[in-house]
Amino acid sequence: MSMQQRYYLRENVYFEPLVLKWYAWPYLLPPVSAAMNITGRSLRLMKSFVANHQLHLAASKNPELSGGDFVNCSEDQLDNVRGLIHDIEHTHQDYLDLRKAVAKLNEMLEQAKGLSLEPLYAQVPEALRGYVELIYDMNHNASFRLIEGLIYESPLYKPLAQSVSLGLLGKVKERPFVLSSPRLPDENHLHVEVPFAHDFIDTLFAARGTPIEREQIDRLFDGVGLQGGLTVDELFTTEPPRVTRAALEGRLRVSYLGHAGLLLETERTSILVDPIIAVRDQANGDRVLSFSELPETIDYVCLTHTHMDHVCVETLLQLRHKIGEVLVPKNGGGSIVDPSIKLMLQTIGFKVREFEDMEILDCVDGRIRAIPFLGEHADLHIRSKTAWYFEFAGQKIFSGADSSSLDERMYERIQKVIGHIDLLFIGMECVGAPMSWLYGSLFTKPIPREINESRRFNGSDCASAQKMIEIFKPSQVYVYALGMEPWFKYFMGMDYTEDARQIQESSQLLEFCAGRQVQSERLFAKHVWNFS
CATH class of the missing domain: 3.60.15.10 (Ribonuclease Z/Hydroxyacylglutathione hydrolase-like)
Structure with missing residues (x-):
């Protein structure tokens, strides 16, 4: 890259937000549903892949099973999948504790028979204690309400577990289905260790339409953790987008x-x-x-x-x-x-x-x-x-x-x-x-x-x-x-x-x-x- 030229983010750059290396769909953003999905779905899929990766790889290549629960990671990523399992089960033990707490609280509330729930607050599992309100519906069925705003302010919300992955369409033949496979660094992707609220994301994607200088690109990627074989230079071009906004016709x-x-x-x-x-x-x-x-x-x-x-x-x-x-x-x-x-x-x-x-x-x-x-x-x-x-x-x-x-x-x-x-x-x-x-x-x-x-x-x-x-x-x-x-x-x-x-x-x-x-x-x- 030349210092004098200005650069656009390439049109064929694709982006995936990640939570613990899993594609960030809406139920991976709220802390409790994230914990339930990571422990109840992601761990199950990864452990199945480690136990029988050949079955997963064969199934993920079958068009009739498109969208199924089959991990589409390569065989040489087995150790990385094992490492992610270990990370979740040890560094993020609180997610497993949270799932157990939800299960225990549900069982406890099944025993409620319409009488006052006030004595039960002291029995709420510690992982949920102070984060829930115990309630009845109008038919006297007991349940609980998460105090979501408070939970987002707690250690259960994990910005440091967030990251982003960048790839190039054309360099990658096909993106695997988002719900069944973790996204792990490889030769075709660049993983950037930034949380979703970081202004890195805004600066990067503004460059789709407004070119930036090499010095700005260097500053943007300096100081953030990078993994993967895709280089920063491959993300940018001096060519503007081929198709731009058309003039408004009519009202x-x-x-x-x-x-x-x-x-x-x-x-x-x-x-x-x-x-x-x-x-x-x-x-x-x-x-x-x-x-x-x-x-x-x-x-x-x-x-x-x-x-x-x-x-x-x-x-x-x-x-x-x-x-x-x-x-x-x-x-x-x-x-x-x-x-x-x-x-x-x-x-x-x-x-x-x-x-x-x-x-x-x-x-x-x-x-x-x-x-x-x-x-x-x-x-x-x-x-x-x-x-x-x-x-x-x-x-x-x-x-x-x-x-x-x-x-x-x-x-x-x-x-x-x-x-x-x-x-x-x-x-x-x-x-x-x-x-x-x-x-x-x-x-x-x-x-x-x-x-x-x-x-x-x-x-x-x-x-x-x-x-x-x-x-x-x-x-x-x-x-x-x-x-x-x-x-x-x-x-x-x-x-x-x-x-x-x-x-x-x-x-x-x-x-x-x-x-x-x-x-x-x-x-x-x-x-x-x-x-x-």
């Missing part, structure tokens, strides 16, 4: 980013919804809307719910330097399965505002409203979920995420408030994974098979989506959030066939829309709408 532009991601832009306001931004490389080319095409400032990021394909920590951290405020659904408070999105994002450096159901934010040239949604959460008591409704430039846009019309009366009541809409975006992952796939490690007893298979992460099927169309009478309907884009396979773990029920149901919906002269499409790759 409103809506862009589909892939999966459930949307970008709404006017001359005065820019909004991202559930962003998962793809890294551009030669394979996906112009089919993705990547970082270089985003506005210089994102006024608001609207998040629908805590699942990792909607609260994508990987994308959010790369955009933190340009985000004004993150808007999130109101949290119920203190449940292991429903951690506060506000707290987890505030802790890593974001400005966050919670929204009640139907609450409105008036912007300078439009409005944003939080809309309640049902479904896709395995019937668990999870408050942190909302769809988003936007009114800009005369357009009414409903970003429904994984909503399902389990009770159409709710949407009928909402329609009386907001009226008909113009654009409906609706997810149709109608055959979701069983409850244990995402929440299994948060339980301290095995989930009975019948319950696990019955309570799945199902979004809308055709009948459910039809109800919403009949109620809101949209002029355009777009099916999204199916995980179809191949560049998100590392994240979604999906590989549909033509006879998959999700494809069949969404095709039926498109036929239904065509019969009603409603414009419709199953979205795939970049798509842009301009409204004048």
Whole structure:
């Protein structure tokens, strides 16, 4: 590198935030759910890999098992996996103690019969003592509430266990599925020992669009721990991004980013919804809307719910330097399965505002409203979920995420408030994974098979989506959030066939829309709408 030249972060650099070398999805940020996942899932997978790595390697190469619980580390990383197991079981013994404490407290509360819980506080296991409130629901079933804000201030929140990994698409053939494999330093990656709140991340990713000098790069990487064979020089180029932000045409532009991601832009306001931004490389080319095409400032990021394909920590951290405020659904408070999105994002450096159901934010040239949604959460008591409704430039846009019309009366009541809409975006992952796939490690007893298979992460099927169309009478309907884009396979773990029920149901919906002269499409790759 020359001292006189200025350098951009390469477009094909990809980034993975890590907690104890595991990909940081939302349930690895809150301390208690992190402890439950690390001890109940990560340790189990790594020990299985050490015991029978050949089975894992064979399974991870089978497309039919995409997204399964198979570690995709190379055979020469066995010792590193053993080392990570040892580190968790010894340096982070408090995580194992915390899991045992949750199990013991659950067993203790199962014995409560509706009488006062006050005498039980002295029996709360030490790892949780002072961090919980004992409570009954209205049917006299005992439970506990985590005092999350206090726990984030305790040693159970571990910024020093956080780090980041950088790689280059093209140099790596395929990123392994994020939930099943630890990310260990190797010849194709550079691991940087910085916590997520560190301004290293903001400075690095601002260089995607604003070049920096070699001296700034040296200062950026000086003093931080580095591991891996990928060099700092390989991350940068003197070439600016090939595709940059296009001029705004008309009063409103809506862009589909892939999966459930949307970008709404006017001359005065820019909004991202559930962003998962793809890294551009030669394979996906112009089919993705990547970082270089985003506005210089994102006024608001609207998040629908805590699942990792909607609260994508990987994308959010790369955009933190340009985000004004993150808007999130109101949290119920203190449940292991429903951690506060506000707290987890505030802790890593974001400005966050919670929204009640139907609450409105008036912007300078439009409005944003939080809309309640049902479904896709395995019937668990999870408050942190909302769809988003936007009114800009005369357009009414409903970003429904994984909503399902389990009770159409709710949407009928909402329609009386907001009226008909113009654009409906609706997810149709109608055959979701069983409850244990995402929440299994948060339980301290095995989930009975019948319950696990019955309570799945199902979004809308055709009948459910039809109800919403009949109620809101949209002029355009777009099916999204199916995980179809191949560049998100590392994240979604999906590989549909033509006879998959999700494809069949969404095709039926498109036929239904065509019969009603409603414009419709199953979205795939970049798509842009301009409204004048």
